[in-house]
Amino acid sequence: MTRSNRSLTRACALVLALASIPNVASASELAYPPTAKRPVSDTYHGVTVIDDYRWLESDNDPEVRRWSAAQNQLTRGYLDAMPGREEIVERVDRLLRAAPVQRYDFVYRGRLFALKSQPPRNQPMLVALPLSGDVRGERVVLDPNALDPQGRTTIDFYKPSYDGRRVIVSLSRDGSEDGTAYVFDVATGRRLRDVIPGVAYPTGGGSVEWSADGRGFYYTRYPQGNERPAADRHFYQQVYYHSIGTPVASDRHVIGESFPRIAEIMLHGSRDGRHLLAEVHNGDGGEVAWHLRDPHGAWHLVADFKDGVKHVSLGDRALYAVSVGNAPLGRVLAIPLDTPALANARTIVAESDIVAAHILATRHVLYVTYRAGGPSLVRMFTLQGEPLGEMPSEPVSDTVVAERLRGDDVLVRTMSYVTPRSWYRFDASARRLVPTELNGRPPFDFADAVVERDSCSSKDGTQVPITIVHAASMPRDGARPTLLYGYGGYGISMSPYYSPLLRLWLDYGGVYAVANVRGGGEFGEPWHLAGNLTHKQNVFDDFASCLQRLVDRKYSNPERLAIMGGSNGGLLMGATLTQHPEMMRAVVSAVGIYDALRWETQPNGAFNVTEFGSVEDPEQFRALHAYSPLARIKDGTRYPAVLLTAGDNDGRVAPYESRKMAARLQAATASDRPILLRTEAAAGHGAGTALAVRVQQEADVYAFLTSQLGMQPVPRAGADAKAQ
16 A cells, blocks of 8 residues: 655644543453364365354344343443543433434325334334325324334334225334235224234345225235245245235235246336335346236236336336336436336437436426435436436535326425425426425534545546535644445445434534445446456445545544445445455444355345355355455454444344454454454344433443544534534
8 A cells, every 4th residue: 555745744744633632441451252163165166165154144042142241241341441431422322312303205195105213213104194295184093102112113114005994004013024914994003903024124125005096005025935945935026916905825926926036016007006016136236127007907018127217107108117228327218107018118308418217207307316326316307308406405415306296296305415305396387496394404504514526546447536525714734533335236336424423423523424335326337347246345445445535535444444245235235344454443333244154145145146246156156255354364463453343133134244354354354453242132134123222322422433543623603513
C-alpha cells in the first residue's frame, strides 16, 4: 500500500490525535474462550481444505451453545468497560427512540395503507389513511405491540383487498422471517379464522395477492407434510389459492411446478385485480421470469430467465418492462395485455446513458427511475414514450415513485444522507411535488454537514464512486476518524440513505463514506456482473481502492480508519480484513458470509449459487477458494480490531459463519486488538428486530468504533446542539 507524503504540520497533528486515544483492553489482556480444533478435510477438484471448526456449525449442540455464551460474556465485559460507553448508549437511545414517525410501504386500495414506525414502540404498525394522506384520519388496523408487548412479533408484509375492506398480514417472531398469514377486517380490526402457515421464509421470501372479487387470495407456499423430502422444506416455492372461510387443506395449487428449486416468487395484481403477475427469481443472481394470469385463468410466459427483463409494471392496457436484453443499461418495452409475450414487445423508451432501474405506469404516464452511480432521478414519459420532463430532486439523493394514486398522480419518497425521508404527492397535471402530512421531522439537522462525491481508480483501472459526508469545518489533516461502508452484491445499489446515527458519528468528529463498488447496480447489469461469480474479487479490489483514496485525499490514515458492512457486505468486510489487514484499525461485520466454500450447503446459500457460484464448478471453486475469508486467515498476522455480530434466528446467513470466523481470527491474530463475537438471541438477519434490541446493538457498535478510533464528542453550536 502506498502512502501520501505529509507535511510536518500534518504529521504533528496526527501524533497528537493518536496520543489522545483512550486506553482500552487489548487482545493480549482478553482470555478468549478455549476453542477446540477438530480438523475435517474436504477435497475439491484435487485441492484439500482443512476446516478446524466444523463442529461450531451445530446450532443446538450444548457445547456450541456454551461456547457462544462464553463469547457473548467476553464481548459484553469488554464493551461495558469501554470509556464513554454509557454516553454512547444514551445518545443512541435518544436518537432511535426519539426518531420521528415514519410511514412507508404504501398501498392504495380504496384508501391509503402504510406501515408506521412510531418510536419508542418496538415494532411498526399497519395503519389506514384517507387518500388525501390527512394523518388526522389515520386509524390503526393492526398493532403488533398490542399483540406482543415484548416486541418480538413483527409484520413481514401485508396486502389489502381491492375494495380495502380486508387485509392479509404475514407475521413472524424474533426476526425469523418465518411468516404466517392472517386475515383482518379493516373496519373493526377483527381477525378472521383463516390462518395460512409457511407463506414466507428467508430462503425464497413470500408474497400474497387478492382475487379481484375479494373472496380469496393467492399466496406462496413451501412444501408441507410429505409433499417433498425434509431437505427440500425451504425450497420449491409454489403458488396456491385460498378461499376465505375454507380449510387450508382444500387450497388449490395455481402455478409453480415447473419453477426451479430455488424459485423466489412475488405476486402483483393489476389495478382492477383481473390480471395476476408472478415475478419469479432463479435464486439471487438476478435472473427473472415473468408469468401473467389472464382474466380467464390461463397463464402466459411473458419472459423467461435469460430474456433480461428486470422490472415490469402492470398498466391498464399493457405491461411496461425494463429490459437489459441488447441494452445493458435498460430500455423500456410495452407488451400488450391481450398477447402478453416478449415477442410482441416494442421499444418505447430507448436505452439512456444512465441506468433505467424501475418503472411505474399510471393511466397516461410512465414514471421511470434512473440511477447514476448511486443517486437516482425520475423521468416521465407518455405511454408512447414521448418525454414529459424530469421530476425535481435534491443533488446526491434518492427518489422513489412508491405508489400509484388516482389518475396519473403518484406518491413519491425522497431522501439524502442529510435530508430526512419526505413524502410528496406528485401532481401530474401541474408537474409539481406537493408536500404531504406524512412526514416526521427529527429534533436535529445536518446544517453543519457537507456531502461530496468522489471516485477512485480500482486495481484494473475502473473508476469507483465514493460518497463522503463530514462536517464543513473539518480540517483535512489525514487524521480524521473515518468509517467506510460497503456492500457490493445482487445488483443492489447503495443509494443515499438518511440515518439518525450519522448525527452521532459527525458529533464525534467522524467522517462517513460509502463505496459504490461493483457487484451492485449503480451502473446497471454490467456493474453487477463485473462483481459476481468468478468476478467477485473486483468488489474487494474496489473497496480497498476506496480505502486508499480516503488516505490519499488526507481524510484519514490506517490508524483512524474503520470499515463496516453486513450480510453480503459482511463477506466484503471479511475479505478486506484478510487481504488488507494493515489498511484499517477496526472492522464491524454483521451477519456476514465468511466460509465461501461451505456457504452453499446452507438452505439460503443454495439460493445464492447464481450470485456467488458453486464449489462443484472448477473455475468457480478456484475463485471462491481464493477469496474465502475463513480460508485466507493466516496465523501470526496482525489483524485489526473486529466486532462480528450475528442473530440466533437468522435464516439468511447461518450464525455459525460468525462463530467460525471469530474462532479462527482469535487463534490467528498477533495484534493486541480484540476479536469479538456478539450473538443476539432475539434477532435474525435484521428484519423485524425490536427497537429495544436495536438500541443495544447499535450502542455496542458505536461504542466499539469510537473507542477503537479514539473519538470524543465535539461540541457543536446551534439550536440543535441539544440533540447531541
